[in-house]
Structure formats: structure tokens, C-alpha cells
Amino acid sequence: MPHNKIHEELSKKRTGKSFADLHDWMCGEVLTREEIAKRHSVTKVIDNLPYVRERWGDLGVQEYLYHIQDDFDRNLAVRLSKFMIRLPLLGLSLRIVAYMYHRLVHGLLSK
Numbered sequence: 001m002p003h004n005k006i007h008e009e010l011s012k013k014r015t016g017k018s019f020a021d022l023h024d025w026m027c028g029e030v031l032t033r034e035e036i037a038k039r040h041s042v043t044k045v046i047d048n049l050p051y052v053r054e055r056w057g058d059l060g061v062q063e064y065l066y067h068i069q070d071d072f073d074r075n076l077a078v079r080l081s082k083f084m085i086r087l088p089l090l091g092l093s094l095r096i097v098a099y100m101y102h103r104l105v106h107g108l109l110s111k
């Protein structure tokens, strides 16, 4: 499912409206990376709120903040899943280090 479709469905569940144009304003395909970063940055929320409130009202402000939170949660989940994938590799690396340490110690003791 495309990224904004998820935001639209979540907005619809919360408010009854998809706020498709708000989510497009935040994550639209025509935006530059800088524009997307500015519209998602917690430090820019104060600057963006008057525009968002004027264009989409108080519910729009709510959905703007949920959009930022939902993206954060999604990114966290992606990072966690990437970390979980690396765990077996980490375990293997530790076993190799333990084996090399064992061989080194065994080699030193046998001299």
C-alpha cells in the first residue's frame, strides 16, 4: 500500500475524513527532500501550525501531528526489524571471536 494511503486510512478511521491533500502536502511525490523534512520536523511544527490550521482546521492540526507520529513509529519499526535481522549475524560474529580467543589461549598455553 502506498505510504500516503496508509495515512489517509488512519485519518479516516480517526476523523471520518482522509485528509488526502494534507498528507499530500506532507509527503507528496512532487516535493523535494528539504520540503518533506521541513514539514515533518518537530522543530518546525510551531512554524507550520498556523498554515495547517488555516487550511485544514483543528482536525487538520490533529492529523498533521498524527502523520509525524505515525511516520516516526513506522521508521522505528523498520529500524527494529533491520536490527532483528542482524541479530543472528551478531551471534555468529561473537561465536567466531570466542573461537579465535579459545584458539589463541590454547596456543599460548601449549607453548
Ligand SMILES: [Zn+2]
Binding pocket: 026, 027, 040, 067, 071
Ligand atoms: Zn510523512
